[in-house]
Amino acid sequence: MVSEWDWESGTGLLGIDDPAEWDAAWERGESRLGTAVVGRELTPELYAALRVEGPKGLAEDAINDALSFVPFRKLPPWFKWRWVHATVWNKVEGWWLRSADAVGEAWRAGRGRRSRH
Template identity: 50%
Template sequence: MASEWDWEGGEGLLGMDDPAEWDAACERGENHLGTAAIGLAYGCSLEEAAPRIVRAMQLPDFEQRRYAFTAAGAAARVNRNLTPQLYAAARDEGPKGIAVHAIADTLYAVPFRRLPLWFKWRKVRSKARNKLESWWLRSGEAVGDAWRSLRGRRS
């Protein structure tokens, strides 16, 4: 049976909603599996999509791995949760690698109480850092305003 999906060119794979077709394409060694994993994140349940997304995260092609991490972020936004395997894969890749956007999407979309400990730590660290940067910028503006005020009085 010929596949209805364009695995060679990748056209239409963002609409992928058939985990069995994704599995068959993976067995055949088709291209664009990471792209199709994004489609699975939107078109299937988290339980169906997650093992395939994790598998796509291990592909040899860097771009397809990057798309798999995009799929993980999409799954987090759609489901407001991830599976333990997806959390582990994102944590293992780290916040400075290709998982940076998947981690950010997860921290944004998943409620704090559902996050594993490492992600909770990332969220607390991020909030604290943002607050400190905000205070630093505001203090710099205050010093600048005071300096301009002093210079204005001398003229």
């Protein structure tokens, strides 16, 4: 069967509307599965499959894509908690990295002044 989508390049994946093709891609472990999720309406069954798989592993890209492109109000409650967790974690990680950079710069500046004397 020749399909109009290309899993290798991602061409046409937003147009997948055949659940059997989506399920077959899931079973094959296709790397661009998240792109296909964005183009497909997320059904309760699909949400359940993503929940079982969890945020790591094969479903990570699909979950991240769903959190990025599906309106918050359309997410089921457990997915909303995943969105809140990811948002808070990203913010805390950003603060941590910025503070680590500031401390490193201060440390280098302090060492630079002492080495001149």
